[in-house]
Amino acid sequence: MASSSHRRRPRPKPDRDFDWRPVRGPLAAVAAVAAVALVVTLAVAFRPGAAAGATGQDRAVSGSASQAVPSTAATPKNPSPKPSPTATPTRTASKRTTPSASVTPSAAPAKRPASSTTGVSTATTTAPAAGRIRPGTSxxxxxxxxxxxxxxxxxxxxxxxxxxxxxxxxxxxxxxxxxxxxxxxxxxxxxxxxxxxxxxxxxxxxxxxxxxxxxxxxxxxxxxxxxxxxxxxxxSPATSETVSIRYKTGSTQYWCGIQAIGHRNPLARLEVRTSGGWQALTRTGYNYFLSEQGAGCGGEIRLTDIYGEQLTVPALAVRPDVVQRTGVQFARH
Incomplete structure (x- = not known):
């Protein structure tokens, strides 16, 4: 018989003309057996999930299949492929951005290596730090x-x-x-x-x-x-000369003026190394860069030409009005 959790199909209402009074004797026993058989047949026939001609094994397989097949509505049409775990990501070189020149040189001459590589960075041919006078312009x-x-x-x-x-x-x-x-x-x-x-x-x-x-x-x-x-x-001529540094008369560790001499290309910037990093000094009309508070006096010096190339000069003693050679030079353009 079916579990009590399943609802049974209701019995048909008795016909009013049929006499349901109990029959005594053997006929009553036969009728009782027939009634029990009818109830069992109806219970089996109307069990949930039962199908005509289907065995219990068939129903079990059918139920498993319905659970294994996912709903088509939940499956994306074009699922994105998963990245391969062994794939190497492609690196994109960052570009470094050069300011546009107000005057474009008519031709960019080929670069030549600097006479010394000490503290030299790669030079450019677009003269990003050029002022009014620009290379390749007449x-x-x-x-x-x-x-x-x-x-x-x-x-x-x-x-x-x-x-x-x-x-x-x-x-x-x-x-x-x-x-x-x-x-x-x-x-x-x-x-x-x-x-x-x-x-x-x-x-x-x-x-x-x-x-x-x-x-x-x-x-x-x-x-x-x-x-x-x-x-x-x-x-940007050929030259065997290298850059020299001169401290201005009166320079000390508390105030100094610094000048670069013998550079192949025009000088755009002069910086000194301080505890807070590189500090650019102000250029005067008489061609000295001043450190009014003494920052960096006697320390490392970094020179930048109009092409953006940088030379780092090791620390030099503050010796006023003495030309001190560095052994470095900017690249030719």
């Missing part, structure tokens, strides 16, 4: 001449026997940023010379104008010409 102007005397000038390099020098107009001098730059100067005749900027030419010198030493001017035109039309551009 400038129009006029050339005049002046008597350089002992060769000293606003850049404070001191007396020199080198007469192939020039004074840069104030606009392009740019607070001594042009100091030490090598410039190729070409006259209308096609003759060209190379000069180094050691001085500033104040007004009435106009933007684009170069005031050449008399010796340099004479190689382009007679001194009697007075003024000539020129084109000029920045150079």
């Amino acid at each position: 400038y129009q102007g006029v050339a005049t001449s002046y008597d350089v005397g002992n060769g000293d000038g606003a850049c404070s390099y001191g007396p020199t026997s080198d007469v192939m020098t020039a004074a840069m107009n104030t606009a392009d001098y740019e607070t001594a940023k042009a100091c030490g730059a090598y410039i190729s100067v070409r006259a209308a005749s096609g003759t060209s010379i190379t000069v180094r900027i050691t001085n500033e030419c104040p007004a009435p010198c106009a933007a684009g104008q170069l005031d050449l030493s008399r010796q340099a001017f004479a190689k382009l035109a007679p001194l009697s010409a007075g003024r000539i039309q020129i084109t000029w551009s920045l150079l």
Whole structure:
């Protein structure tokens, strides 16, 4: 018989004309057995899950199958493949971002290795730190001449026997940023010379104008010409010279002025190592970088040229007005 948890199908109501009174004797016994047989048959026939012609084993297999097959509504149409546990992730090189130049050089010359690799980082050819004077760009102007005397000038390099020098107009001098730059100067005749900027030419010198030493001017035109039309551009020349450092007169560990001399390319920045890291010093119009509070005086020095290349100079003693060689040089461009 079925478990008590299953509901039985209700019996049919008795017919009013049928007499259900008990029958005595053998007929009553037969009727009782028949009634019991009918009840058992009905209980088996109406058990939940029963099916005509299905055995108990068949029903068990059918139930297992229905539980094993997942609902199609719960299965995504295009399941994403799982990553392989042995796969190596692809690295994306970070790009480092270079500021756009306001003037694009007409050509980027090939780089050459620096004469010394001490503290040298990779140089770029886009001159991210260039000022008004940019590599690969030609400038129009006029050339005049002046008597350089002992060769000293606003850049404070001191007396020199080198007469192939020039004074840069104030606009392009740019607070001594042009100091030490090598410039190729070409006259209308096609003759060209190379000069180094050691001085500033104040007004009435106009933007684009170069005031050449008399010796340099004479190689382009007679001194009697007075003024000539020129084109000029920045150079990164071959040189066997290396960078030197000089502390300004009066420098101590509490206040100092630092100057770089003999750099191949224009200098964009000078920094000193402090307890808090690298600290950039302010450049003066007379071409010294000042540490007003003495930070970094006598410590490591880091130089950056207009191409972004950096040279790290080991700590040097604070020896005022003494040129100290470093043995390093910027790369040629």
